[in-house]
Amino acid sequence: MNDSRKTFKRESSDQRQDALIDATLSLIASGGPEAATVRNIAMEAGVTPGLIRHYFVTKEDLIGAAYERHMTTMRYAAYATVDGGLSGLSGLISLVKTSLAPPVIDARSLALWAGFIQSVQRDKSMQAIHEKTYFQFRDALQVLISETFIEIGQPKDKAALRRLAIACNAVLDGLWLEGSALPNSFETGELPAIGLASVGAILGLKLKE
Amino acid sequence: MNDSRKTFKRESSDQRQDALIDATLSLIASGGPEAATVRNIAMEAGVTPGLIRHYFVTKEDLIGAAYERHMTTMRYAAYATVDGGLSGLSGLISLVKTSLAPPVIDARSLALWAGFIQSVQRDKSMQAIHEKTYFQFRDALQVLISETFIEIGQPKDKAALRRLAIACNAVLDGLWLEGSALPNSFETGELPAIGLASVGAILGLKLKE
C-alpha cells in the first residue's frame, strides 16, 4: 500500500556521522546557524531527519562535533605546505602565502569560524579545542621563525620568539579575517603581498615571493 | 473583567529603541543569535513582543541596528583617547594602546562580534553594515598613518598608505582577537607592547610608550 517509502543503503557508523557533519558544516557556512535545522541537515546528507537522532543524542551534539572537525581540519590546510618538508625562511614564506589565499581565505568558512568562536564562550570542551588549535598553529609559526633566525646566524631567545610569533600570528589572523569577510575589497595577490611585507618588517627581514 | 493587563509608561522613541537594542545585545552576547527571539528580547527589555514590530519593521532590522551600535561603540572605545585631540604619531600610539587593553579587549565584545559576523555573508544588509564599520575604522587609521609620515617629512602616496593601513589594521584585529579569546594567555601590558612594536616595524618607525 505504501509504495513510496524511501529505499536506503546501510552505511557504517563513521561514514554516516561524517556525512551528517559535512552537511551541517555546509549549511552553517552558507546560511548561518539558523539554517542548520535537523530537516535541512538530513536533506543535505540525503537521509531522513530521524537518523540524526540515531547518531547524535541532541542536535547540539552534532553542531559541536561539526565545529570540532572544522577547526581541527582547517588548521591543517594552512600548514600543509610546511609539512611538505619546508623549514625556516622558505617554510615561513610558504605559510604566509598559503594562509592568505584560497582555500584558506574563504568567505564560507568565516561563518563557521565565528560560530565556533561564540560556542567557545559557553562550552568548555570547545574552549579546549580552541586553545589547542590556536597554540598548535602559533607554536608551529614560532618554530619557523626560530629556524629562520638560526639560518642567518642570529638566534633569538625564547621570550623574543614568543613576542614575534604572537605578532605574526596576529597579522595572519587579521588579514585572513579581512580577506574572508570582504573578498571583493582586495585585489588578487594583495593580501599575500601585504602579509609577506608585514611579517618581514616585524621580523626585520626581507621576505620576497 | 481583565484586571491583569500590563500597565506601562510611554517612552520616547529613542529610549525604547535603545532599550530594545540593549536587550538584543545582551541576549546575543550570552546566548548567541538563536537566543535573540522577539519574545526574549521583549522580556529582557521589559515590554511585550508586539512593541518590537512597532519600532522595527522586521526582526532583522533590529539585529542590524544592534550590530551597527555594537561596532560604533567599539570604535568609539578604541578611539576614546585619540578623539581627545591627538593626531599623527601620538594619536597612533594612543590608538594602539587603547585598542589592545580593556575595555576594548573584552570577551563579551568578542562574543557579540562573532554572533553578528555569522550572518554577514547570508544577509546583504548585515554585509553592508560590516563594510561600513570596517572602513570607518581602517580609514581613520590610515589618516593617522598619513599624518605621522607628514610629521617627519616623509609623506607617502595613497597606494602605500592603503597597504600600511590594511596591515596595521590586521595587527590590531588579530591581537584584539587573541587577547579577547584567550585573556589568560597574555601578561598585562604584553599585547599593547607587541602591538606598538609590530605597528612600528611595519611603518618603519620607533613607537615607544
Added chain:
DNA sequence: TCGCTTATTATACGCTTGTATAATTTCATA
C-alpha cells in the same frame, strides 16, 4: 535461504518562532 539485529524511515506531538491585527491605555493638548 532464513532469522535477527539494527540502521533507517515514517509519523506524530507539543512547543517556539516571526508576524499580523485588534483592543486598550497613556498622555499631551485644547
Added chain:
DNA sequence: TATGAAATTATACAAGCGTATAATAAGCGA
C-alpha cells in the same frame, strides 16, 4: 476636564522547530 493621537498590550495564526517513538527494510551470519 474632555479629546484624540499613538504607544503599548493582547491575541491569533501558520509555519517550522527539536524530539520521541513506532514501523519497516537492509544485510550479515547461521
